[in-house]
Amino acid sequence: MLKGQVNMQTAWQASPPRPGPVRHSSTPGCSPDGFTLLEALVVLALLATLAALAAPSLSGLRQKHQMQSQAEQMLGSLMLARSEALQRQQRVTLCVLGLGGGCATEGSWGQGWLVFVDGNDNAVRDSTETVLMVHSALPPFLKLKGNATVNRYVSYGPEGRSQSISGGFQAGTLTLCVPGQTAAWRLVINAVGKPRLETASMPSNVAC
Template sequence: MTALSVAAVLVVLAAPALRDLIGGQRLALSTQTLVGSLSYARSEAIRRSTRVTVCPSMNESTCDAGSAWNRGWIVFVDLDGDGQASEGETVLRVTGKQSDEIEIGGNSLSNVSYGPDGKARKPSGAWQFGSIYLCGTQRSKRIVLSASGRVRQEHSQCVQ
């Protein structure tokens, strides 16, 4: 009986730490997945010598309005350069819905488009840069897109 009581106390003490550990791993996985998709899009734009775009997508074939990245995203060849997946444009990669415990949003980044030179540009041709925030229950990360097209990740406070 004493051993059972000690085991119960240990479980109660360890549960919050385990929950934080799992939440941190989910945040790290979502961050790495999105960074990987952005890097893949950039390399494909250079390799194919054409515009490649990453955008939030719930149905895995068209871009969603807004910047709700946690529902999933697609990487596609953007032949017409409008930042939207249109008929005849090849979807290169699909990433599904992320954990409900993580909110993913950006400051005006409803999509990220890379030109043949690997630089991030809006459909208008202007430089594209900004941040995408990934907010977990205890921690948060920020993916920063520079005008050169490179991405980096850093610890951050949630701002959406």
């Protein structure tokens, strides 16, 4: 071997090994991304608190949505009764739904309602009279009540006017509300029987 030449094998053996990839020891309670178990628990606790704070607000929004939906359905039922009376040239009545599927003698509109062809003009559904629609009971938190003139039924004559069973015009107001809340909906039936839906506010001294 010439002077000055380096023995490659000797040089390789003498050179120190290259450092390999650094391996971090796993510390208990620490995730690979750097979040400790305590930090994760704090985040979960904050999320749970925010969800709890948002729950009443979401519940209130759901109730408002359901209240509006039920008010619109009652309006649709009144309009159906009126249009069917005109089309059939017969009295058509909408009444509070009773246990046996007929008209209730007591209770309120929250029990549900029934639209039927009232062939004998008595605002009571007889077994032979045609049922046009049935609406089931409202959710328990909703209250639907009518004033004295429309607390049991609303009836339309052949000319499309609302009429009591005595033959007089039948005007009135149905109120849909949630106990403890001021926001409400009203269905107002005018002297010729045309219904309209409007928002309302319950006075503090008037129970829903």
